[in-house]
Amino acid sequence: MSTTADRSQALATLHELSQAVLTISRHLDTGEALRRIVRAARELVGAEYAALGVPDGAGSFARFLVEGMTDEQWAAMGPLPRQHGMLSVILHDPRPQRLDDITADPRFAWWPAAHPRLTAFLGVPIRDCDEILGALFLGNTAPPGNGRGFTEQDEELLTVLAAHAAIALTHARLYERERELAIAEERTRLARELHDAVAQKLFALRLTAEAAGGLVDSDPRRARLHLGQISALAKDAAEELRAAVGELRPAELDEDGLAVAMRKQIDVLDRAQQSRGGPRVTFRDEPISALPPAHEQVVLRVAQEALHNALRHARAKRIEITLGPLPRGGARLSVVDDGVGFETQAGAGAGAATNANAAERGLGLASMRERADSVGGRVLVTSAPGEGTAVRLEVPGGRPA
Template sequence: MTADEPLPACDPSLGGIEAVSAAVLAMSRHLEVREVLRRITASARQLLDAEYAALGVPDDHGGFAQFVVDGVTDEQWKAIGPLPRQHGVLASMLHRLDPTRLADVRLAPDFGGWPDAHPELKDFLGMPITDDGEVLGAVFLANKLGAKGRTRGFTERDEELLRILAAHAAIALGNARLYERSRELTLADERARIAHDLHDAVSQKLFSLRLTAKAAATLVDRDPARARAELAEVARLAAEAADELRTVVVELRPAALDEDGLAATLASQVQLLDRAHSAAVRFTSRGVRALPSAQEAALLRVAQEALHNALRHAGARHVDVTLAGTAGRGAVLRVVDDGRGFDPDSVRRAGRHLGLVSMRDRASAVGGTLVLESAPGEGTVVELEVPGA
């Protein structure tokens, strides 16, 4: 279900249980915070048959950091103007742990009015979304509708249904925040790894290139032959630095898994690495079906990590990458190199990881099995098997 797909209809006549269940499922299918907020708002509006719904998330200054509406057109929303801040019934609800149910919101003591383009609201129901005493947000409904038009307002039953929905909304919103935080940490780890690679590989070559260029400049007049040799070295170092940069950029760039699929994406990256390095890097694929996105991402990242180790640390002359489908509709990835190899136990005791922890974490996260075989002088084999859908 995408952001543009309609939400499943919630029929309040079902006694509440099925309607709440449909609403909870609708808002729990997504992990991005903004989309979860939108789903909560639309689900609440449908569940209680309200004309308008909104959801506000507090900032650090008593106002709204985010504000999502449902039942208002884009043109109306633009005409209304800036978000409500530190006044009115809506903003005051960010400091309450109890619901607010009003027959006419315009008669409330803290009613602050609204802009000319704002729709006319009357009956009102507001419910805080809380987690352990903390207000994560507040959902607001206005203008209760019935089969024959406007009813006399929201009922105690409506309030109880919204209370149940808000409890589930707190869980969905909390999970979405954890997901986004996890994604931010993953990106930070990727940036740190790329920075480390740039320092280890590219920066050192650029430093050598600069020294060699200076040496060539001092030799131009008194020893042209040596100067030419130094300039040839400059050209070689510049080419190697460009290759290293290209490799780092490939590892940083998000893979086009959605557009090209895993096999095509891996084939493209292996082809580029084969051109960028003196080692022969080859890729073969057979019987691979489309996999869930998390499995494909794990396979790609483990392949990148294994290739990185083989080409940067192991001094491999040949690297073979194979991807094969399994009878259980999953896939097996194998990266085999003829590099210098290592003793996994010694590496672990020395506190060096060579990305092994990252590979194991990625495998575990998708229910996969990672096997690593290596010994000094005997190359390395990395194998990851993941289940299918």
């Protein structure tokens, strides 16, 4: 006979699984759906660690989400893992892998020095028919050191979650295709609007200029009136052009490139802060490989959001922004301040983010993480009261899966 605790746990399990499924069915953010699935896998199976990896087609991962580790622990691990050892096995073998001790398996390779020690291991591929889209991994049964391995029931539950992850990833692919079609349609619409609106104004400009030219000698007063009309028409045309293309891509990225655009913005911001007694804002960069346009926009927007948070909340004396390369391509951004800091969610428990500033900062962090997820990147936040805040973004160099 089941106890009240058993029934409560079962209800909690159903609720978490339901939330993951609803997130997918409502076509919400794919990153959030996958995070819910990873969280559900860890909690429902009772694992110390859980992860979900989506390959990038180049030997690494376009997405790699982890539960059970703090941002500090994750940052200490270094770049995203490559597909080696058991990670590679699960991405190429359709069968689940359930091991009492992963390090004793001959297929085990290695892990970074900062990687947590794993014994019990359970991995299940995320499949769409015969195609493997990714994998769910669990490490160590909780509580740590209990000597228990994963069970057949755990494997069945993880297989169910992997099926829902496959739905989320399939939806993401469909959404990407729809988005590309929508972009093509939007470009066609913009071209049509530019032709209909701006082209008409340019035609009017030409006619007015010709009329003004013919009146310069015979009627200077009327010529000056025509010149005024030319100025007004030119202003209208410029505004319509700006409205049409302004949201497609920040102009400074096309003109200057990422690093130069960031330096210009930060220099202007620093001068403004110095004039009003604000913090010193500095920028340092190292050469990076060319990034896809969407990735550049994410880096720029996350830098702007992190700077906004620091200026609004940190009460810092100095904010340092750095941009540099990742070892295997891509870019790393960091925004570090020496301000008051705050309790991260991992360290604050249930009482975190109870005031308006913390809630607003939380929304900013969520926005940055969503932007990073959209290109297969990740955002790590390190902070503590009185110790400042560091926001670090990593984006891959290629197109995300």
